[in-house]
Amino acid sequence: MIQASELYRLQEIDLSVHQHHKRLEEIAAQLADNKALTEAQQKVTSDQQALTPLQTKVRKLEQDIQTNTAKLKETDENLYSGRVRNPKELQDMQQEIQSLKKRNQELEDVLLETMMSVDTADAALKDSTANLETLRAQFELANKGLIDEQKRLKAEGSALLKSREQLLPSIEANTMKVYNNLRGRKNYQPVAVLVNQSCSVCRVQQDLHVIQAVRKGDSLTYCSSCGRILIYRTG
Numbered sequence: 212m213i214q215a216s217e218l219y220r221l222q223e224i225d226l227s228v229h230q231h232h233k234r235l236e237e238i239a240a241q242l243a244d245n246k247a248l249t250e251a252q253q254k255v256t257s258d259q260q261a262l263t264p265l266q267t268k269v270r271k272l273e274q275d276i277q278t279n280t281a282k283l284k285e286t287d288e289n290l291y292s293g294r295v296r297n298p299k300e301l302q303d304m305q306q307e308i309q310s311l312k313k314r315n316q317e318l319e320d321v322l323l324e325t326m327m328s329v330d331t332a333d334a335a336l337k338d339s340t341a342n343l344e345t346l347r348a349q350f351e352l353a354n355k356g357l358i359d360e361q362k363r364l365k366a367e368g369s370a371l372l373k374s375r376e377q378l379l380p381s382i383e384a385n386t387m388k389v390y391n392n393l394r395g396r397k398n399y400q401p402v403a404v405l406v407n408q409s410c411s412v413c414r415v416q417q418d419l420h421v422i423q424a425v426r427k428g429d430s431l432t433y434c435s436s437c438g439r440i441l442i443y444r445t446g
């Protein structure tokens with residue numbers, strides 16, 4: 212006697228297990244795929260790396276200007292102190308003042324330029340940081356859904372496998388062998404139901420002797436067209 216209902220139930224479980232498995236693979240791939248996030252993080256790092264040396268350069272320039280200015284003030288005071296009377300020395304001092312002023316102007320120009328670069332780099336870093344935060348929030352939100360789904364699918368999968376184990380003893384070994392053999396070739400659907408004298412999968416109408424054999428259910432009977440195990444279900 213063929214255990215038609217059990218066989219059909221087994222197929223339903225196996226189809227469901229297969230779908231769960233496929234979806235779990237998709238989720239795993241999606242969770243691993245955080246390219247956008249990685250790129251956003253890299254952008255923040257590179258923006259930070261561009262900004263830091265510019266900030267260092269500004270501090271160095273400010274120090275140089277400060278040192279120069281102090282030297283300029285000192286030389287200037289010396290010049291007008293009246294302590295130095297040697298004309299050559301006085302001339303040298305005037306020349307040094309000129310040269311210090313010129314140098315300071317150059318430093319100020321570079322400083323201004325560098326500060327503008329700092330502003331640009333700082334704005335870029337703020338942008339990339341904001342972008343990273345947005346992407347991270349989005350990713351975590353998306354992942355929350357995926358992780359919840361993953362948990363649910365895994366729990367359902369275990370329950371399905373349990374049902375499968377409970378079902379297996381009620382199906383004959385030979386029938387099981389045929390089922391497993393057809394499964395791979397029939398797109399995970401080795402069992403079809405006789406509906407109005409036709410196969411529920413390929414829809415081909417069956418000959419009377421096939422219909423009789425299926426309804427009797429004494430032995431495995433196959434759809435004359437697609438070759439699936441044909442069963443008759445009363446309920």
Ligand SMILES: [Zn+2]
Pocket residue numbers: 403410411412413414415434435436437438439
């Ligand atoms: Zn068929």
